[in-house]
Amino acid sequence: MANDLSTTTWTGGIEHWTRRGVPPTGTGSNTDVKLFLWNKKAAAGTRGKGTILFVHGSSMASQPTFDLYVPGRPHSSAMEWFAAQGYDTWCMDNEGYGRSDKKRPINCDISNGADDIAAGSEYILGKTGAANLLVYGISSGALKAALFAERHPERVARLALDAYVWTGEGSPTLEQRKKRLDEFRRINRRPMDRAFVHSIFNRDHPGTADEATINAFADAILSLDDSVPTGTYVDMCSRLPLNDPAKITVPTLVLRGEYDGIAGFDDLLEFFRRLPNADKQFTVMAGISHASFQQKNYLTVYHVLEAFFSQPEPVYRA
Numbered sequence: 087m088a089n090d091l092s093t094t095t096w097t098g099g100i101e102h103w104t105r106r107g108v109p110p111t112g113t114g115s116n117t118d119v120k121l122f123l124w125n126k127k128a129a130a131g132t133r134g135k136g137t138i139l140f141v142h143g144s145s146m147a148s149q150p151t152f153d154l155y156v157p158g159r160p161h162s163s164a165m166e167w168f169a170a171q172g173y174d175t176w177c178m179d180n181e182g183y184g185r186s187d188k189k190r191p192i193n194c195d196i197s198n199g200a201d202d203i204a205a206g207s208e209y210i211l212g213k214t215g216a217a218n219l220l221v222y223g224i225s226s227g228a229l230k231a232a233l234f235a236e237r238h239p240e241r242v243a244r245l246a247l248d249a250y251v252w253t254g255e256g257s258p259t260l261e262q263r264k265k266r267l268d269e270f271r272r273i274n275r276r277p278m279d280r281a282f283v284h285s286i287f288n289r290d291h292p293g294t295a296d297e298a299t300i301n302a303f304a305d306a307i308l309s310l311d312d313s314v315p316t317g318t319y320v321d322m323c324s325r326l327p328l329n330d331p332a333k334i335t336v337p338t339l340v341l342r343g344e345y346d347g348i349a350g351f352d353d354l355l356e357f358f359r360r361l362p363n364a365d366k367q368f369t370v371m372a373g374i375s376h377a378s379f380q381q382k383n384y385l386t387v388y389h390v391l392e393a394f395f396s397q398p399e400p401v402y403r404a
Contacts, residue, residue: 096149098166099126102213106181106205108190122185123178123206124149126165132172135396136243137216140164140177141203143225143249143377144318145278145286147184148177150306151224151379156299164379167388173395174214178206180230182275182315193274195317196328199230200237207234207241218243220395224378225249225348226318232329239335246391248341249348249376252357254326256350259289259376264323271320275313280304290375291345296382303380331357337365339394341387343374364403367394 102123128134140152152175153165161167165175179186180202182194192198207219218241223231228250235242254260270276283304287295321328340358342349358368369390371378378387 096124096153099124099153102209104205104209106202117190119181119190119202119205120187121178121181121202121206123176123209124153124165126153126163126169126175128172128174129170132170134174135172136220137174137210137214138168138176138220138222138395139203139207139210140175141199141221141223141227141231142177142180142183143227144322145282145314146303146307147179147186147310149179149184150303150310151377152177154299154303154306154380156302159299161385161388162299164384164388168392171392171396173220174216176206176210178202182317184310191274192315193317193320194315196226196229196233196321196325198317199226200233203230203234204238207238211241220244220246222246222248222391223250225251225376226322229318229322229328232334235336235338236329236333242336244337244339244395244397245334246339246341246394248378248387249343249346250340250354250357251322251348251350252327252329252331252353254322254350255353257348257353259347260322263319267320267323270316270323273316276316276319277313278307278311280308283307286377287375287380290343290347294343294345294373294375294381294383295377299380303377329357331360332362334361335363337363337397339367339369339391341369341371341378341390343371343376343378343381345373345375348376365400 105118142148142151153163156162180199228247235245373383374381
């Protein structure tokens with residue numbers, strides 16, 4: 087499994103590690119999973135606006151997604167941009183990805199990822215003293231984040247779900263992916279290569295991301311992984327819905343790229359309608375397909391997300 091950082095270097099942050107207990111193995115012994123976290127603190131002199139936890143998707147670890155440096159692309163790192171606005175920013179590699187443990191023979195599904203977030207959030211809250219977190223998840227990371235919010239609403243101040251899918255209805259990407267479901271069920275990990283990374287940007291609406299960014303994204307992903315778990319794909323192709331909107335009681339933002347082939351529009355609207363907290367927003371992001379932070383219009387995503395995270399709490403509620 088790839089772990090060559092020679093061509094991709096992450097700087098300006100602090101490495102952290104935590105462990106998550108897992109059920110006994112077949113031999114009856116206890117074990118645990120080591121999880122990698124990456125932190126970029128709020129810029130000096132900025133007012134503390136809160137603590138963000140970014141949750142990655144199915145095909146890449148956290149640093150390539152949220153701390154990507156591309157020459158000539160201003161504010162390319164979402165973590166650095168939000169840190170400059172006054173946020174303490176964190177991301178974490180789920181089990182099976184990046185620098186986190188890959189030792190267990192499992193496919194690392196959505197529920198397992200939500201367990202990782204629970205362990206990571208406990209560590210972050212203990213380390214920082216924050217009361218709760220601002221949580222952003224993208225694609226399968228949005229499903230993990232939503233499931234975490236169902237299980238631990240007290241730890242979530244605000245929840246942002248990007249490229250989210252609820253039932254899967256109206257998703258051409260999932261219809262194509264289901265054709266390989268039997269294959270994904272047979273293996274715990276699927277190969278990852280440069281061609282696949284490019285396919286993420288070409289499958290919905292070519293042209294929404296520039297080649298330099300796609301290539302830098304591919305370099306960063308492949309420096310950490312040459313394969314990734316299949317569990318999120320199996321879940322999204324065969325087990326939706328995985329979230330109950332009635333149980334997501336925290337303020338929630340649903341973001342959808344204009345051209346995203348994962349997130350069916352009507353599917354998301356029905357999910358949004360059922361969210362019980364009136365402090366909720368639904369935003370369509372023009373000119374964006376699936377991997378929003380790597381799109382040409384990435385600054386739109388930052389703006390929408392920061393506005394939601396910094397929104398004052400309602401003074402009056404009926």
